[in-house]
Amino acid sequence: MNITVRVWRQKNADDKGKMVTYGLEDVSEHMSFLEMLDVLNEQLTLSDDDPIAFDHDCREGICGACGVVINGIAHGPEVTTTCQLHMRSFEDGAVIDIEPWRAGAFPVVKDLVVDRSAFDRVIQAGGYISAPTGSAPDAHAVPVPKDDADHAFDAATCIGCGACVAACPNGSAMLFTAAKITHLGLLPQGQPERESRVIGMIEQHDHEGFGGCTNIGECTSACPKGIPLDTISQLNRDLLGALAHGKS
Amino acid sequence: MTSNVSEQFHATGADIHDTRAPSGPIERRWDDHKFNTLLVNPANRRKLSVIVVGTGLAGASAAATLGEAGYKVKSFCYQDSPRRAHSIAAQGGINAAKNYRNDGDSIYRLFYDTVKGGDFRARESNVYRLAQVSVNIIDQCVAQGVPFAREYGGLLDNRSFGGVQVSRTFYARGQTGQQLLIGAYQALERQIAAGTVEMNTRHEMLELIMVDDKARGVIVRDMVSGEIQTHTADAVVLATGGYGNVFFLSTNAMGCNVTATWRAHRKGAYFANPCYTQIHPTCIPVSGDYQSKLTLMSESLRNDGRIWVPKVGGDDRLPSDIPEDERDYYLERIYPAFGNLVPRDIASRAAKYQCDDGRGVGPGGLGVYLDFADAISRLGRAEVEAKYGNLFDMYAQITGENPYEQPMRIYPAVHYTMGGLWVDYDLQSNLTGLFVAGEANFSEHGANRLGASALMQGLADGYFVLPYTLANYLADGPYEKVDDDHPEVVAARQAVEDRIAKFLAINGNRTVDSFHKELGQIMWDYCGMERTEEGLTKAIGLIRDLKDEFWSNVKVAGVNEELNQTLERAGRVADFFELGELMCIDALNRRESCGGHFRAESQTEDGEALRNDDDFAYVSAWEFGDEPTLHKEPLDYEYVEMKSRSYK
Numbered sequence: 093m094n095i096t097v098r099v100w101r102q103k104n105a106d107d108k109g110k111m112v113t114y115g116l117e118d119v120s121e122h123m124s125f126l127e128m129l130d131v132l133n134e135q136l137t138l139s140d141d142d143p144i145a146f147d148h149d150c151r152e153g154i155c156g157a158c159g160v161v162i163n164g165i166a167h168g169p170e171v172t173t174t175c176q177l178h179m180r181s182f183e184d185g186a187v188i189d190i191e192p193w194r195a196g197a198f199p200v201v202k203d204l205v206v207d208r209s210a211f212d213r214v215i216q217a218g219g220y221i222s223a224p225t226g227s228a229p230d231a232h233a234v235p236v237p238k239d240d241a242d243h244a245f246d247a248a249t250c251i252g253c254g255a256c257v258a259a260c261p262n263g264s265a266m267l268f269t270a271a272k273i274t275h276l277g278l279l280p281q282g283q284p285e286r287e288s289r290v291i292g293m294i295e296q297h298d299h300e301g302f303g304g305c306t307n308i309g310e311c312t313s314a315c316p317k318g319i320p321l322d323t324i325s326q327l328n329r330d331l332l333g334a335l336a337h338g339k340s
Numbered sequence: 341m342t343s344n345v346s347e348q349f350h351a352t353g354a355d356i357h358d359t360r361a362p363s364g365p366i367e368r369r370w371d372d373h374k375f376n377t378l379l380v381n382p383a384n385r386r387k388l389s390v391i392v393v394g395t396g397l398a399g400a401s402a403a404a405t406l407g408e409a410g411y412k413v414k415s416f417c418y419q420d421s422p423r424r425a426h427s428i429a430a431q432g433g434i435n436a437a438k439n440y441r442n443d444g445d446s447i448y449r450l451f452y453d454t455v456k457g458g459d460f461r462a463r464e465s466n467v468y469r470l471a472q473v474s475v476n477i478i479d480q481c482v483a484q485g486v487p488f489a490r491e492y493g494g495l496l497d498n499r500s501f502g503g504v505q506v507s508r509t510f511y512a513r514g515q516t517g518q519q520l521l522i523g524a525y526q527a528l529e530r531q532i533a534a535g536t537v538e539m540n541t542r543h544e545m546l547e548l549i550m551v552d553d554k555a556r557g558v559i560v561r562d563m564v565s566g567e568i569q570t571h572t573a574d575a576v577v578l579a580t581g582g583y584g585n586v587f588f589l590s591t592n593a594m595g596c597n598v599t600a601t602w603r604a605h606r607k608g609a610y611f612a613n614p615c616y617t618q619i620h621p622t623c624i625p626v627s628g629d630y631q632s633k634l635t636l637m638s639e640s641l642r643n644d645g646r647i648w649v650p651k652v653g654g655d656d657r658l659p660s661d662i663p664e665d666e667r668d669y670y671l672e673r674i675y676p677a678f679g680n681l682v683p684r685d686i687a688s689r690a691a692k693y694q695c696d697d698g699r700g701v702g703p704g705g706l707g708v709y710l711d712f713a714d715a716i717s718r719l720g721r722a723e724v725e726a727k728y729g730n731l732f733d734m735y736a737q738i739t740g741e742n743p744y745e746q747p748m749r750i751y752p753a754v755h756y757t758m759g760g761l762w763v764d765y766d767l768q769s770n771l772t773g774l775f776v777a778g779e780a781n782f783s784e785h786g787a788n789r790l791g792a793s794a795l796m797q798g799l800a801d802g803y804f805v806l807p808y809t810l811a812n813y814l815a816d817g818p819y820e821k822v823d824d825d826h827p828e829v830v831a832a833r834q835a836v837e838d839r840i841a842k843f844l845a846i847n848g849n850r851t852v853d854s855f856h857k858e859l860g861q862i863m864w865d866y867c868g869m870e871r872t873e874e875g876l877t878k879a880i881g882l883i884r885d886l887k888d889e890f891w892s893n894v895k896v897a898g899v900n901e902e903l904n905q906t907l908e909r910a911g912r913v914a915d916f917f918e919l920g921e922l923m924c925i926d927a928l929n930r931r932e933s934c935g936g937h938f939r940a941e942s943q944t945e946d947g948e949a950l951r952n953d954d955d956f957a958y959v960s961a962w963e964f965g966d967e968p969t970l971h972k973e974p975l976d977y978e979y980v981e982m983k984s985r986s987y988k
Contacts, residue, residue, distance in 0.1 A: 103902070104902060104903075120627070120628050120630065121740070122627040122628060122739070122740065123628070123630050124632070124738075126632065127630045127631070127632050128630075130630065130632055130853070131630055134851050134853060134854075136897075137851050137895060137897050137906065138849075138851065138895070140897070141897075142897055142898055143897060143898075143905065143906055145903050145905055147420060148594060149419060149424055149426070149593040149594055149595050150424075150426060150428065150429045150593040150594075151593070151594060151632060151633045151635075152429055152591075152633075152635050152636075154428055154429050154515070154518055155419075155424040155425075155426070155428050155429065155593060156421075156423070156424060157419060157420065157424050172737065176737055176738075178737070178738070178740065180740050201564055201903060202564075202902065202903040205420075205903060207420070208420060208421065209420070209421070209541065211421065212421050212422075212423075212529060212532075212539075212541075215525075215526060215529045216529045216530070216532055216533035217533070219526060219529065220484070220485075220526035220527060220529060220530045221483065221484050221485045221526070222530065223480065223483035223484045223485075223527070224408055225401075225404070225405040225408060225480060225527075225803050225804075225807065226476070226480070226803075226804075227483070228476070228479035228480045228482065228483035229479065229483070230479055231438070231478045231479045231481075231482040231496060232440065232495055232496065234482075235490075235493065235494025235495055236490055236494050237490075237494050238490045238491060238492050238494065241487050241488070241489070241490040241494075242487075242490075244485070244487040245487035245489075245512060245513065245519070248487050248512075248519060248522065249515060249518070251518075252421065252423055275485065275487065276485050279485050279487070281482070281483055281484070281485050282485050
């Protein structure tokens with residue numbers, strides 16, 4: 093198939109940036125989306141043009157490094173990571189717009205690469221259980237109901253890609269934050285820090301410039317791991333509980 | 341096989357011995373060793389600094405634990421966040437000798453299985469320690485909130501993995517690596533918040549700094565600004581993973597590379613057993629020359645799938661249209677006792693032979709069928725879906741084919757590298773002050789790694805071994821401060837800057853990836869599933885020629901002072917050339933078949949790997965030089981009797 097891509101090109105954080113159009117011929121439908129970009133970059137390199145920078149690593153949908161907005165949708169038309177999207181999802185002759193994540197808290201580094209370090213700082217503000225190495229009791233000392241463990245796992249599958257933020261009209265990272273609150277809050281090991289966790293993470297979330305949540309749900313529909321919207325309800329319950337206990 | 345043709349490519353030096361190896365009864369060795377290590381007063385720890393490169397299971401757990409203990413830690417990773425390290429992609433599980441199933445497991449049995457599984461090429465003391473601390477790992481991870489699979493009673497579930505007869509594998513659906521890494525990442529972020537660990541993301545280590553024969557720091561490149569930075573410390577830990585990407589196509593992440601360990605090797609660290617590579621039989625085959633990576637599917641598929649090829653090559657009918665009597669279920673035919681469940685290396689080689697003989701299927705004839713038609717008619721589609729649904733979905737997403745209607749196509753792919761930098765019992769390399777953890781070192785797995793043991797080793801090294809052995813080294817510190825204008829620092833920086841300038845100045849006609857793909861093909865053809873004297877000799881010549889062309893004809897666009905992904909790759913590929921050559925020399929020297937190394941000249945009449953314990957029961961530790969020098973570390977087995985395997 094032959095396609096046209098319009099790609100956001102921006103030399104660095106200070107550059108204004110613009111969309112640039114490139115044509116690709118003989119694209120195989122079995123190529124992954126990122127392999128299509130690889131092929132384009134080979135062409136650009138050989139024609140003395142600057143290859144397009146994009147983040148990617150495992151290319152099997154688990155590391156969370158990749159992610160671009162394709163035709164206005166975070167990760168493109170299938171609900172999956174960009175690396176797991178294949179060209180068979182597009183028609184011959186298609187014109188495809190490719191842009192970086194758009195969010196105030198994710199400044200563009202170059203082309204399609206953005207700075208998502210705000211996510212790490214939200215985790216630093218309480219997204220953990222304090223369990224010093226070597227201090228742990230036997231793993232069977234505290235049984236965990238299977239349902240709780242399964243639900244904690246579902247929330248813990250978040251890959252930190254940032255699609256939720258890119259998809260949200262408010263640029264909110266509430267789904268990312270809620271996934272961690274839910275994962276740790278469902279487990280007995282996570283109880284002692286449950287209230288300080290939600291307060292700390294929300295404070296940091298706001299401090300990073302992420303927007304507030306207005307329950308639109310774009311986040312969960314773009315999430316390649318299907319993190320459910322009700323994790324945000326869980327977060328709100330935890331937050332109310334913490335505030336009611338006078339935490340701040 | 342009497343003369344050793346490898347000697348035209350290398351010298352042989354004095355034997356090497358692990359001077360930190362413990363003695364006494366094996367079950368007391370680690371405890372005694374720990375008791376004899378020096379302790380550091382908590383008040384003094386903040387004066388001692390450690391650099392940790394890599395944030396996978398080994399690196400993140402080491403940095404978090406050392407930071408928590410009070411040392412000043414600087415951590416580095418090339419990704420945009422420590423959570424992206426490739427440990428995250430491990431699927432299956434993590435072994436631990438908990439014996440929660442009451443099925444006869446024990447520390448001794450895990451030790452025994454691992455030594456045997458490693459084909460008697462790992463050290464007994466190290467493996468025993470690994471089995472011992474395996475139980476602490478599970479406790480630690482549960483305390484951190486890792487959501488392992490549980491039973492209805494609330495206790496942890498286990499499964500049997502990789503052909504062992506006990507159920508000792510803990511798992512979190514098919515995403516165990518992800519959950520363990522997130523646990524270690526969160527522990528690391530907690531220390532970053534506490535100020536004990538300084539995190540440097542998007543920084544790539546490009547040189548090791550040696551001062552007065554001690555590892556004292558690293559030169560790194562800030563991958564966003566291109567700034568070349570110097571970081572010094574009292575000790576350096578490399579936890580930078582394996583080198584499977586020398587093959588270009590592998591199940592590794594795109595960024596996985598050998599540069600950190602190879603730069604250390606060039607500074608004098610011995611590289612051990614580079615030829616030991618693990619090739620996994622059930623991966624999704626290559627679909628075209630644009631292919632950038634290969635995806636692993638769990639081996640559990642072989643429990644119910646039947647592997648076959650058409651009896652006649654070039655049969656382009658739909659597989660479902662090929663009648664039974666025109667199919668060759670070759671594993672069931674050749675290995676009637678084990679059938680489709682023969683070990684990884686046998687299944688992989690058998691697929692290669694079918695394809696070499698022209699009976700392969702799919703694009704390029706590089707695939708064999710894995711057929712669930714019988715399983716679906718026997719168990720029903722619902723049960724097959726319940727067991728393998730996620731794998732079938734993954735296959736359908738990547739290939740666009742429906743595996744419920746047509747058989748899957750599979751082909752082997754490089755998955756893990758057992759070789760790495762040589763370390764002693766303390767995980768210290770032969771360079772004082774340089775410690776190596778996880779897949780980056782060579783120890784524990786011998787010539788072959790068992791399933792669910794990689795995660796175990798990474799976390800054992802980082803949480804429970806390094807914090808003791810590194811403290812023992814740091815107890816003699818702090819060492820004299822190294823200034824940025826120290827001649828060794830200046831020289832290391834200069835070497836990095838010169839190399840980058842050279843890449844940018846060549847301005848040739850070929851892309852970095854085109855060289856990497858060609859190198860990978862040479863490695864796959866001659867240093868892959870089956871190695872021969874003739875093939876390896878040829879490969880060394882091909883690699884040298886290609887390396888020369890690379891250094892005169894590669895095209896690296898852009899400048900250093902920006903995010904430049906081509907420049908990053910050029911540096912990694914340049915090191916893969918040198919590593920690839922050493923892998924071939926190592927494979928040429930090892931005139932036996934063991935674990936992940938199969939020499940066609942060394943097999944039984946049945947085509948089984950034939951080990952040669954009389955001549956090759958040693959670790960090959962290579963010293964860098966114009967011509968590498970081989971140092972042998974003899975291996976002794978006091979507890980596990982050396983035996984060979986049979987699957988007929």
